Amino acid sequence: MVTTQTPAGPPPSGNRRRLRRSRPLTPVQEPAGRTAPGPADTEPEPRAGLPDVPSDQPRQLTPAQAFDALYAFCAPALVRQTYLLTGRRELAREAVERAFQLAWQRWPDVARDRDPAGWVRAVAYDCALSPWHRFRPRHRSPEPPPADPADRELLHALLTLPPAYRRTLVLYDGVGLDLPETAAETEASTPAAASRLTHAREAVAARLPELADPAALHRRLLELASAERLGAARPTHVRTGSERRNVFWTRAAIAFTVTIVGATTLTLRTAPTRYEPPIAPAQAVRGVPAVGGMGPLSREDRELREKLRKAETSGPERVFPEAR
Incomplete structure (x- = not known):
């Protein structure tokens, strides 16, 4: 009987097995003079699919946390600076709060600014020195001056300066900015800031x-x-006030837009669709006596009546026509 041998080849697909390399069970011998690495010397292998995050990377802050940090760092000093500009405690707090409300409304831009503290300071100074405060009833009456006489004299000397000079003095001698920064924040040239x-x-x-x-x-x-x-004020109060102000003005804009659209629609519905000739204006008729009844005689009329009565008997003879 002849036996045929099957040629060597890959096994059938149903019986294929995956081959894996077996690791040596015995430890690899290190060369002389070197020791096997310990647990402290072994670095963990990076896991596939996960990015390497450095351990010294700073923690990312949320916008609210970053705003609160800026507020806690700048707000107390800004309130004192605006007090030097205005001499009013409540106005100083209000100006700083309004400046931070505007900063929260424009927070993406303020956060990317190279000097967020300077941005808020400029807005707070503008709000504090606004000339419209003189028309507010509660800012017409003076506030109690400082208790120290020397402080009162210095504050009075500051308030007698023009607003631009006062702002320049506070920025340079109070805050400690240099002359170019003071000129940039007051929107003036460097020589003008030096002169002020x-x-x-x-x-x-x-x-x-x-x-x-x-x-x-x-x-x-x-x-x-x-x-x-x-x-x-607390930063949460400032952020809440800013959001409420945004909601109020948004609703006001929507209401105004709806009013304009409604008035336009009503005008289009009630306006005439064809030409209507205008009615000629009325004209007064002249030469017609005024309608009126007999009234009491005036003094001139009575004098004329008496004169006519007296002239009836003593007047000239009546002329009669004669036939010829």
Whole structure:
């Protein structure tokens, strides 16, 4: 009997098995002079599909957390600075709160700004020095001055300066900005800012000669700002107020738009669709006596009547025509 041998080849597809490499069971011998790595020297293998996150990467803050951090860092100092500009405690708090409300409304842009604190400070100063505050009834009456006489004199000297000079003096000698930054924040050229600063210092030194030194003026401004207990509102209150203001103005805009659309629709429905000739205006008729009844005689009429009655008997003879 002849036996045929099946040629060598791959096994049938149904009986295929995956081959895997077997790891050696015995540990690999290290060369002389080297020791096997311990647990501390072994680095974990990176897992496939997961990005490597460095451990020293800062934690990402939410917009609300970043805003609260900026508010906690800047708000107390801004309230004291705006108090030096206005001399009013409530107005200083209101200006700072309004500035941070605007910052929360424009938070993506403010967060990407190179100086968010400077952005908020500029808006707070603008709100504090707005000329429209003079028309508000509660800002017409003066507030109680500081208790210290020296503080009262310094605050009075500041408030007598023009707003632009006062702002320049507070930024340079109070906040500590340099001259180009002060000029940029006050929207003036550097020579103009230097001139304002010089005139402001001279005006303050004329009232308070002991503050002619810029270092002494800087120290007294800090003492005056720190003497008043000026607190700021909570950041959650500011964010909530900003959101409520946005909702109010959004609803007001929607209501105004609906009113305009309704008035336009009503006009289109009630307006005439064809030409109607206008009615000629009325004209007064002349030459017609006024309608009126007999009234009492005036003094002139009575005098004329008496004159006619007297002239009936003594007048000229009546002329009669004669036939010829």
